[in-house]
Amino acid sequence: MLFNSLVFLVLVLITFIVYYIPGLKKYQVGILIVSSFVFYAYYKPILLLLFITSILLNTSSSYIVLKEDSLSKQKKVAAFAIALNLLILAFFKYTPLISHTFYKELELNGSWREFFFTIPLPIGISFYTFEGISLLIDVLRDKNSLKEKHNSFWEHLIKTSFFISFFPHLIAGPILKAHDFYPQIKEKYFSDINWEKVIKHLILGYFLKMVVADNLNEITVNITYPFFLGYSSLNLLLLLFGYSMQIFADFAGYSSIAIGLGFLFGYNLPRNFHFPYISQSFAEFWTRWHISLSTWLKEYLYFPLGGNRKGQWRTYFNLFTVMLLGGFWHGAGWSYALWGFGHGSFLAIERLIKDRVKVNNTLLVQILQTAMVFLVVTFLWLLFKLPNFDQVVQFFKALIDNRSMRFNISSKELNLVMLSSFVVLYHACYLLFKNNKVSPATNYNIQWVSYGVLLFLILVNSGNQNAFIYFQF
Amino acid sequence: MVRKIIITGILLFVIFNAMLYLLPIKKRFVYTDVEKSERFLYAGRKFSVITAGSSLIGNFTFETEKRKNYFNLSLPPSGGCTGVKILALTNNIPDTLYLETNYISRGFNNVLIDGLLDKRSYYAKLIFPALQEQNKFFPLIIDKFKSGNTAQASKRKPKDDLFLQLFASTKEEYSKPVNLVKYNKTLLELKKHLEYLSAKGTFIAFFEVPIEHDLVNSPKLVSQRQALKLAFADKKYNWIQPDTTNRYYTGDGKHLLEESFVRFTKYFKTQCNLLKKQGKK
Known part of the structure; x- marks a missing residue:
C-alpha cells in the first residue's frame, strides 16, 4: 500500500x-x-x-x-x-x-x-x-x-x-x-499526541514525495536508454542533478511521513535524513543520509569487524567492506555493488588523506568539499537510475560527445529547476538558520507560513502517483 | 500553529481556484493524456470537429481551430480508441470525427477513462479547477512566462546513433503482426462506440499517419489494416487514402519530422475537402 x-x-x-x-x-x-x-x-x-x-x-x-x-x-x-x-x-x-x-x-x-x-x-x-x-x-x-x-x-x-x-x-x-x-x-x-510534530512531518513528507519527487520523476525518466543520447551535455548534467534531488525527496519524504505517522500513534521513530547534501565529507554524508541504515551497519557490522581499533589499513578495509555490503543490501545488481564499491572507496581514500594531510578549514575549502561530495554522490546515483552498467558507460560517453549540442531550456527544464530548488532551499535554510539566531516570534511566523504554502502546493501541484524508489530494496 | 498552517494552505487553495475562475489563465499547450482529456471534458462546450489518435498527431492543428470548434484529442500513449470511448461515454457528439488508425491496436486505457469519469473526482475537479492536471501550479506559471511554441514537431533528425537506436526499436515493434484475437476484441468495442456516435449523426473518417518508408508495409501495419477494413467495411465509415506520392521522414521511425508533418497536414486537409466534394460531408 x-x-x-x-x-x-x-x-x-x-x-x-x-x-x-x-x-x-x-x-x-x-x-x-x-x-x-x-x-x-x-x-x-x-x-x-x-x-x-x-x-x-x-x-x-x-x-x-x-x-x-x-x-x-x-x-x-x-x-x-x-x-x-x-x-x-x-x-x-x-x-x-x-x-x-x-x-x-x-x-x-x-x-x-x-x-x-x-x-x-x-x-x-x-x-x-x-x-x-x-x-x-x-x-x-x-x-x-x-x-x-x-x-x-x-x-x-x-x-x-x-x-x-x-x-x-x-x-x-x-x-x-x-x-x-x-x-x-x-x-x-x-x-x-503532539499535533504540531505530526502535521509538520506529514506535510513535509508528502510535499517532498508528491510535489518534488513524483513530478521530477516525470522529467528524469529521460535518463533512460536510448533517450539520453539525444540530450546536450549540459542537459544531461541538469537531468542528473534533478535525479539527485528526486531520490532525496523521495526517500526523505517517505521517512518524514513515517516519522509523522509514528508520532500520530505515540511512537518516536528515528530520524533518517539530516540535510545530507551539505556534507563536507563522505563520512559526514553517511551520518546524514539514510541514518538508520548507516548506524545499523556501523553498530552491527563495522564495529564487530573491528571498526577503527585495529590499525589504519584495517580501518580502510572495514569502511570499504561495509559500504560494499551496503551497496549489495540496496539491490541485487552488480551496479549496486559498484555503487557500494564507489562509496566505500571514497570513504577509505578520504580517511587515508585525512590521516596524512591537514587542511585549513576555511569557508572556500568547506564550499569546495561540499561541492565535491555532492558531485560524486550525484554521479554515483546514476548506478541507481541505470542498473545496466553498459548504459552508464553510454551516458558518460554522451556527456562527453554531446558538448557541442545546444543547451535546451524548455518548460521541462524550467520545471526541473523549480522543483529542485525546493530541495536546495531546504538545505540552504538549515545552513542559514543553524547559526543565526532568529527570534522565536519570527521563527514561528516563518514556520506556519512555510508549512501552509507546502500544504497548498500538495493540493495543486502533486505529480502522478509513483511507488517510492526505496520500495525496490 | 497547526490551525494557522491548515488555514493558510486552504486559503491559498481557494484564492488559486478563484483566479482560475476569474482570470483567463490557461496553459497554451497540454501534453499528457490526462491533461488533454481534462481540457476536453471541462471545456464546457461542444466541438464540431475532432481528431482522435496517438502522439503521431500530437502536433496536429486544423484550420477550423481558429473558429474554436476543433479539438485535437490525441492521447500520446493511450491512442485513438480511448479518445473515441471518452466521446461516447461523455455524450460529446461531434459533427466530424477523424480517427487515426496507427495505434488503434493499443486498445482502451480504462484506468484513464475510469479516473476521468469517476463522479466524485469529476465534480471535485469541476468545482475546484486547481485539482485538474492541466492547471497544475508550476507548469501553469512556467507556461505563462515561457514564450515560444513548444508543441512543434522536431525540426531535424536526431543524432545518427540515437536515430538508429530508436528506429531499431520501432522496426522491432512493427516486425510482428498484431495479436488478432486481442485486436478484434478491441475493434468490436470500438465499433460499438463508433456506431453510437454515427447513430447520433457523427461523420466518421479513418486515416493513417505516414511513417518511415521502410515500415509502411510492415507485418504490424498490414495485419492491422486488413482487420480494420474488415471490421469497418460499412459504407458509413469513410477512409482517407494514404499518400503514396510523397516520402516522409521521421525522428524515430514513426513520429514525423516538422517538414514532413506540414506536408502531411496539407495532404490531409486536401483529402478532407475531397471527401466533402464527393458529397460525403
Missing part, C-alpha cells in the same frame, strides 16, 4: 479512531499489528506467509536467547537465526542475480532456470530482515533490559510482531533497533 494512496488514508483513519477508543487501550498494539498486516498484504496477501515466518523465526529464537542461561548456547541460537535470516534474504533477493550471472556454470536449464530467474522480491524484505537481526543481537548483548518485561512467549511474540511490522517503517524504514523501540511499547493517550 502506498502512503500517497486514498486506501492508505482510509486505513490510517480507521486505525487511528479504533486505536484511541478508551475501552480498547489494552489492545492498542494488537490493533496496530492488524493494520500493519493489512497494509503489507493489501495487494499481495501471499507475501504475509514469508513475513510471518520471519517474525516467528526472530521471535522464537530471541525468546530462547532471553530464557537461556548458557552464553555459548545463546550465541549458537542467535548465530543460527541470523544465518537463517540472511539465507532467506539471499534466496529471495540474490538468487535471480546469481543465476543470471552464472547460469552457464551452474548448468541451469529449462524450468529450473525459469524458476531461479523469476523468484519475486518480497517488498520490504531487506528492512524487516535487518530489524530481525538487530533484535537478535540486542537480546544477546543486553538481554536483561528485555528479560523482565517479556515474561511469556505470547507477550514477546506480540511485541516483536509489532516491532517488525509497525506499518509506518515496515517497507522502507527507518530501520528500527530493538533497544530503541521496545521501551516505547506501552499504552498511548490521545491527549499526548
